[in-house]
Amino acid sequence: xxxxxxxxxxxxxxxxxxxxxxxxxxxxxxQSKPLTVAFFVKNLVNPNWKFAKIGAEKAAKxxxxxxxxxxxxxKPDNIxxxxxxxxxxxxxxxxxxxFVPVDFKALTPTMQKALDAKMPTTIYSNNMAELKGALTxxxxxxxxxxxxxxxxxxxxxxxxxxxxxxxxVPAAITAQxxxxxxxxxxxxxxxxxxxxxxxxxxxxxxxxxVMENLVQRFPQIDAVVCANDDMAxxxxxxxxxxxxxxxxxxxxxxxxxxxxxxxxxxxxxASADYSLHDQAYLATTALVKHLRGEKVPSKLILPVKIATxxxxxxxxxxxxxxxxxxxxxxxxxxxx
Amino acid sequence: xxxxxxxxxxxxxPPWLSDRAFVIISxxxxxxxxxxxxxxxxxxxxxxxxxxxxxxxxxVQFVMAAGLTLVVLAGGxxxxxxxxxxxxxxxxxxxxNGGDVALGVLVALSVGLGCGLVNGALVTLVRIPSFMATYGxxxxxxxxxxxxxxxxxxxxxxxxxxxxxxxFFLGIPIPIWIGLALMLLLHGIxxxxxxxxxxxxxxxxxxxxxLSGMPVRFRLIAVYGLSGLLSGFAALVxxxxxxxxxxxxxxxxxxxxxxxxxxxxxxxFGGVGGIVGTAVGSVxxxxxxxxxxxxxxxxxxQSAMTGGIILLSVLADQIGGARLNRQS
Numbered sequence: 197x198x199x200x201x202x203x204x205x206x207x208x209x210x211x212x213x214x215x216x217x218x219x220x221x222x223x224x225x226x227q228s229k230p231l232t233v234a235f236f237v238k239n240l241v242n243p244n245w246k247f248a249k250i251g252a253e254k255a256a257k258x259x260x261x262x263x264x265x266x267x268x269x270x271k272p273d274n275i276x277x278x279x280x281x282x283x284x285x286x287x288x289x290x291x292x293x294x295f296v297p298v299d300f301k302a303l304t305p306t307m308q309k310a311l312d313a314k315m316p317t318t319i320y321s322n323n324m325a326e327l328k329g330a331l332t333x334x335x336x337x338x339x340x341x342x343x344x345x346x347x348x349x350x351x352x353x354x355x356x357x358x359x360x361x362x363x364x365v366p367a368a369i370t371a372q373x374x375x376x377x378x379x380x381x382x383x384x385x386x387x388x389x390x391x392x393x394x395x396x397x398x399x400x401x402x403x404x405x406v407m408e409n410l411v412q413r414f415p416q417i418d419a420v421v422c423a424n425d426d427m428a429x430x431x432x433x434x435x436x437x438x439x440x441x442x443x444x445x446x447x448x449x450x451x452x453x454x455x456x457x458x459x460x461x462x463x464x465x466a467s468a469d470y471s472l473h474d475q476a477y478l479a480t481t482a483l484v485k486h487l488r489g490e491k492v493p494s495k496l497i498l499p500v501k502i503a504t505x506x507x508x509x510x511x512x513x514x515x516x517x518x519x520x521x522x523x524x525x526x527x528x529x530x531x532x
Numbered sequence: 533x534x535x536x537x538x539x540x541x542x543x544x545x546p547p548w549l550s551d552r553a554f555v556i557i558s559x560x561x562x563x564x565x566x567x568x569x570x571x572x573x574x575x576x577x578x579x580x581x582x583x584x585x586x587x588x589x590x591x592v593q594f595v596m597a598a599g600l601t602l603v604v605l606a607g608g609x610x611x612x613x614x615x616x617x618x619x620x621x622x623x624x625x626x627x628x629n630g631g632d633v634a635l636g637v638l639v640a641l642s643v644g645l646g647c648g649l650v651n652g653a654l655v656t657l658v659r660i661p662s663f664m665a666t667y668g669x670x671x672x673x674x675x676x677x678x679x680x681x682x683x684x685x686x687x688x689x690x691x692x693x694x695x696x697x698x699x700f701f702l703g704i705p706i707p708i709w710i711g712l713a714l715m716l717l718l719h720g721i722x723x724x725x726x727x728x729x730x731x732x733x734x735x736x737x738x739x740x741x742x743l744s745g746m747p748v749r750f751r752l753i754a755v756y757g758l759s760g761l762l763s764g765f766a767a768l769v770x771x772x773x774x775x776x777x778x779x780x781x782x783x784x785x786x787x788x789x790x791x792x793x794x795x796x797x798x799x800x801f802g803g804v805g806g807i808v809g810t811a812v813g814s815v816x817x818x819x820x821x822x823x824x825x826x827x828x829x830x831x832x833x834q835s836a837m838t839g840g841i842i843l844l845s846v847l848a849d850q851i852g853g854a855r856l857n858r859q860s
């Protein structure tokens with residue numbers, strides 16, 4: 197484990213601040229007139245945004261002649277900070293933005309300014325419906341993800357059982373949409389009873405605590421739908437420490453590495469893939485193609501993938517090795 | 533310190549009731565009201581399992597708020613407790629995940645202590661107000677955690693280490709024993725040692741403490757160091773509990789810690805309160821969340837309700853007036 201050796205090294209030199217991560221090398225491409233692309237993420241905390249970065253880097257590398265600038269707020273999902281970042285980057289005038297809003301409504305006015313200033317922009321992951329002038333939106337619909345993973349679970353239960361829903365951050369559009377999808381699936385299965393819907397704030401520790409409390413109230417819980425994997429993993433932990441592991445089916449969304457391990461060992465039933473890796477790859481590709489004079493579709497919607505024990509091998513590959521989507525195929529699939 | 537105060541409120545109280553005891557009793561009263569109301573409206577609340585559950589959650593919260601209590605008693609504030617916890621937790625989890633349990637524990641404690649001592653030095657030697665010094669430390673610790681983790685999550689700690697959060701001793705979860713032991717230890721330090729009594733003296737009146745010949749700077753550095761050390765210790769309990777760590781580990785832990793301290797009747801102006809109060813405050817916080825989950829309060833209402841209950845609970849204390857009068 198390189199991080200471990202790193203700590204030991206840091207201890208040996210008694211200098212914890214001399215962090216090796218600072219030595220990150222910037223992309224150096226040998227093309228005559230490289231394009232500079234400002235690539236935005238929501239935070240540096242959730243591994244998914246790291247996958248997004250890897251996807252975008254792959255696109256930049258495959259297309260060649262692209263310098264990718266990674267733009268992230270230091271405070272995770274901070275609206276005010278991302279607003280400043282957009283304004284700062286507008287002044288720096290890169291060739292284009294690949295953008296994801298930390299909040300699709302709050303960032304709309306700022307991004308509209310960028311678009312009015314003719315900044316070529318593709319949006320990924322969270323659609324900004326009121327924004328005028330963006331080139332492309334690349335995303336998976338959060339409502340559909342919530343629906344698909346819930347439907348998968350309800351079918352596994354044979355259409356009958358008592359379930360809990362663990363919500364994300366109440367104010368986050370992704371959390372609201374995922375819950376809507378869950379509720380749509382719930383309507384289709386009359387035998388499924390919703391015991392309670394409680395907040396886990398998209399994070400592990402609150403999810404553990406909420407689940408510990410809910411276990412006290414409900415002697416029988418057949419399944420738990422979690423709005424993301426961080427919470428799903430926490431829910432599994434809480435069930436196990438309450439001595440009720442293995443009796444409750446748990447599903448999440450995102451397919452984070454911890455969830456992959458738990459799906460493999462059978463503790464977690466399934467997770468739906470949000471594939472920020474693919475989204476960021478396609479959004480970066482769309483921008484560069486546009487900048488080089490190609491026409492790109494205004495919307496690319498990706499299908500939801502459900503990771504289970506049977507197909508988990510795909511997600512076990514590190515994101516560096518994961519295959520990138522084929523542009524022409526994704527574009528063709530939109531028409532179907 | 534509070535025993536020597538002759539505030540109007542203290543005079544109004546019956547002679548057998550010191551204002552320190554009054555603060556504790558008023559907090560306990562708030563707690564009892566919560567317990568009675570909840571056990572009336574939820575049949576699950578008073579079950580043995582649920583009570584154990586509440587106390588386990590409260591113990592973790594208490595460990596996180598204990599160090600802060602000392603700093604607040606000494607008239608300062610430590611805004612870096614959550615972030616230092618996060619940094620220490622990330623470093624420790626990475627080591628423990630690789631099998632180096634002892635080294636991981638040592639690193640968490642020393643990183644906590646180190647950050648705390650730096651805070652103390654900034655406050656006393658460089659004379660930066662504690663609010664700013666520890667706010668700077670908050671950003672530094674959080675930043676180092678982000679740099680170190682690079683967006684990764686460390687997952688899966690050794691079962692032996694996890695016992696400190698998941699194990700049982702005599703049928704009671706180990707975190708509760710840890711919380712109890714820590715409470716008794718810190719209570720002892722606060723009321724029987726020179727350092728403890730200086731904390732109250734410095735918090736009550738720093739100028740008087742200095743004039744009386746007390747080595748105020750040195751004692752304050754020790755207090756901030758102790759707060760950092762306890763954050764490092766809390767990090768161990770937290771990572772053992774959630775079996776993982778990422779760079780956001782310490783986010784959003786600061787305000788609940790401050791709430792636990794205030795709910796426990798410790799004055800943010802320093803000099804009044806105690807560690808037992810913080811333990812009571814932690815239990816109140818845990819019960820609020822537990823109660824909302826048991827009653828199935830809707831997600832959208834929970835934050836607002838938490839705030840409301842906290843304010844109501846502190847209000848009872850203010851009406852009692854002991855603190856209000858002392859501060860004026």
